[in-house]
Amino acid sequence: MANELHTDYWERDFVRTEEPKEYNTLNVGPTHPATHGVFQNIMLMDGEFIVETEQTIGYIHRAFEKIAERRPFYQITPLTDRLNYCSAPLNNMGWHMTVEKLLGIETPKRVDYLRIVIMEFARIADHLICNSVIGVDSGALTGFTYLFQSREFIYEIYEEICGSRLTTNMGRIGGFERNFSAKAWDKIRYFLKTYPAKLAEFENLLARNRIFMDRTINVGSFAADRALAYGFTGPNLRACGVDYDVRVMNPYCSYDEFDFFIPLGQNGDTYDRFMVRQEEMRQSLYIIEQAIAKLDKMDDKQTYYASDPRFVLPPKEKVYNNMEALIWHFKIVMGETDIPAGEVYHCVEAANGELGFYLVSDGGRTPSRLHFRRPCFIYYQAYPEMVKGTMLSDAILTMSSMNVIAGELDA
Amino acid sequence: MFKINAERNKFVVKILSDNFSEAIVQQEVILDMLCITVTKEAINPFLLFLRDNNELKYDFLTTLCGMHYPEIDQLGVVYHLHSLTNNHYIRVKTATELSNPVLPTATNIWPSANWMERETFDFFGIQFQGHPNLVRILNVDDMTAFPLRKDFPLEDQTREDKDDSMFGR
Numbered sequence: 001m002a003n004e005l006h007t008d009y010w011e012r013d014f015v016r017t018e019e020p021k022e023y024n025t026l027n028v029g030p031t032h033p034a035t036h037g038v039f040q041n042i043m044l045m046d047g048e049f050i051v052e053t054e055q056t057i058g059y060i061h062r063a064f065e066k067i068a069e070r071r072p073f074y075q076i077t078p079l080t081d082r083l084n085y086c087s088a089p090l091n092n093m094g095w096h097m098t099v100e101k102l103l104g105i106e107t108p109k110r111v112d113y114l115r116i117v118i119m120e121f122a123r124i125a126d127h128l129i130c131n132s133v134i135g136v137d138s139g140a141l142t143g144f145t146y147l148f149q150s151r152e153f154i155y156e157i158y159e160e161i162c163g164s165r166l167t168t169n170m171g172r173i174g175g176f177e178r179n180f181s182a183k184a185w186d187k188i189r190y191f192l193k194t195y196p197a198k199l200a201e202f203e204n205l206l207a208r209n210r211i212f213m214d215r216t217i218n219v220g221s222f223a224a225d226r227a228l229a230y231g232f233t234g235p236n237l238r239a240c241g242v243d244y245d246v247r248v249m250n251p252y253c254s255y256d257e258f259d260f261f262i263p264l265g266q267n268g269d270t271y272d273r274f275m276v277r278q279e280e281m282r283q284s285l286y287i288i289e290q291a292i293a294k295l296d297k298m299d300d301k302q303t304y305y306a307s308d309p310r311f312v313l314p315p316k317e318k319v320y321n322n323m324e325a326l327i328w329h330f331k332i333v334m335g336e337t338d339i340p341a342g343e344v345y346h347c348v349e350a351a352n353g354e355l356g357f358y359l360v361s362d363g364g365r366t367p368s369r370l371h372f373r374r375p376c377f378i379y380y381q382a383y384p385e386m387v388k389g390t391m392l393s394d395a396i397l398t399m400s401s402m403n404v405i406a407g408e409l410d411a
Numbered sequence: 412m413f414k415i416n417a418e419r420n421k422f423v424v425k426i427l428s429d430n431f432s433e434a435i436v437q438q439e440v441i442l443d444m445l446c447i448t449v450t451k452e453a454i455n456p457f458l459l460f461l462r463d464n465n466e467l468k469y470d471f472l473t474t475l476c477g478m479h480y481p482e483i484d485q486l487g488v489v490y491h492l493h494s495l496t497n498n499h500y501i502r503v504k505t506a507t508e509l510s511n512p513v514l515p516t517a518t519n520i521w522p523s524a525n526w527m528e529r530e531t532f533d534f535f536g537i538q539f540q541g542h543p544n545l546v547r548i549l550n551v552d553d554m555t556a557f558p559l560r561k562d563f564p565l566e567d568q569t570r571e572d573k574d575d576s577m578f579g580r
Binding site: 382 | 474478498500530549563
């Protein structure tokens with residue numbers, strides 16, 4: 001009897017070999033609190049085990065690729081906010097860098113470092129949500145309430161830098177719209193000082209917690225070769241043990257000057273994904289510290305954009321007193337800047353994988369075609385294979401650990 | 412800002428032109444990426460060769476997207492492949508006629524092509540032969556148009572008071 005009580009249910013037969021008596025169809029979503037977004041899954045259930053899953057997506061499709069064909073380049077930045085809205089600045093910076101690559105704008109080092117600071121903050125904000133939600137879905141709400149304060153604080157940093165919190169529309173093509181204020185720096189330094197303790201507190205709640213480990217280890221595991229075939233990127237791929245990180249493999253934005261390591265998992269299960277994100281947050285903090293040290297060492301404290309008059313708004317005093325500046329201001333705001341013809345693919349390591357922008361310009365004022373490589377659109381299609389044969393409650397946990405964001409999925 | 416691996420590009424082009432001399436329509440390097448256009452008949456063996464050749468190993472399908480070329484009445488597909496072993500990107504393009512847009516599927520090569528091809532079908536109407544489940548994915552099922560084609564208007568189709576040519580677009 002005692003033996004039976006302690007048997008892990010993973011050791012039991014999962015896939016039933018005998019002919020089942022009856023299958024049930026279960027509809028999960030599209031608006032279900034456990035899916036954290038607009039996802040519908042129609043599951044064929046054998047008791048509590050999932051036999052088959054069929055996904056329906058597209059509930060919040062907004063046709064960004066079509067809209068982008070009629071927008072000047074700077075007006076596409078707010079569209080990218082709404083892809084992965086948990087880490088909007090990352091998408092913004094990725095888009096700016098894509099256009100800069102096409103135009104051949106070389107950004108000053110200071111802009112690169114400022115961007116790295118804000119991109120790593122965005123990564124922390126995204127991972128923090130995902131990990132605390134894994135806790136919530138496994139029944140531990142406490143950690144979520146702890147970490148949400150930190151996310152709130154990151155949003156305050158965004159607010160100091162660009163004026164908005166969730167959909168940031170941060171930065172401009174060529175740099176930032178304004179320099180980081182003294183208050184922003186104070187907040188950044190305060191965050192760096194206080195966050196490691198909070199993160200450790202959160203990890204103490206979950207990482208070696210027996211219940212949490214039982215719920216997550218071996219749940220939704222995925223082999224590395226299947227993950228590559230399904231186009232996994234980001235923490236989900238690294239949890240499977242493949243060390244592909246765009247920041248290291250194809251460094252952009254001076255990432256090659258920074259010292260950090262890529263955490264890897266082994267089994268590609270929910271626990272590994274959780275732990276990879278945990279460590280990535282620490283690495284992000286480390287990167288931010290390095291960036292701040294580099295910024296402190298620089299004599300130049302004022303440069304925050306590349307001197308490219310085609311995209312950077314002239315200062316307001318000049319606009320009001322100088323005709324050329326006024327003309328430039330209007331040309332930029334009306335989107336009357338012609339972009340050289342060409343095509344470019346640029347990718348950044350977003351919080352949930354390789355976020356790519358394939359931009360084709362025919363020499364007009366708007367892109368002739370813009371395609372977003374949205375990481376979760378590509379890896380979410382592996383979900384039926386990941387949850388096949390597992391229980392419903394594990395499927396919920398698997399989905400939240402994959403960090404599928406509805407806005408990015410549906411674009 | 413970005414580096415061009417000219418040596419690697421040359422190496423890849425040489426292997427490809429040795430094996431697919433008739434199939435390659437055009438090859439160029441655009442900014443930092445090698446870009447190869449192949450005929451639609453050869454696209455499937457070409458992609459398979461790129462994945463399986465020991466010296467190339469483009470084993471990761473980064474992205475796949477549709478294109479519309481209204482001036483030549485063609486629809487196209489652009490594949491971005493990444494060789495994780497050699498850290499090299501390649502862009503493969505192919506095109507088909509607008510009147511009969513049929514292309515072979517890449518799902519037999521990369522399972523991740525499944526949804527990307529569905530998306531391309533959804534927005535451009537390209538029929539991928541051999542695809543296991545080619546139905547609309549992001550748009551509603553009973554939609555009849557293919558919205559990312561250039562002739563599909565962004566604004567309400569019934570309106571006549573808006574003339575985009577006035578805005579230089």
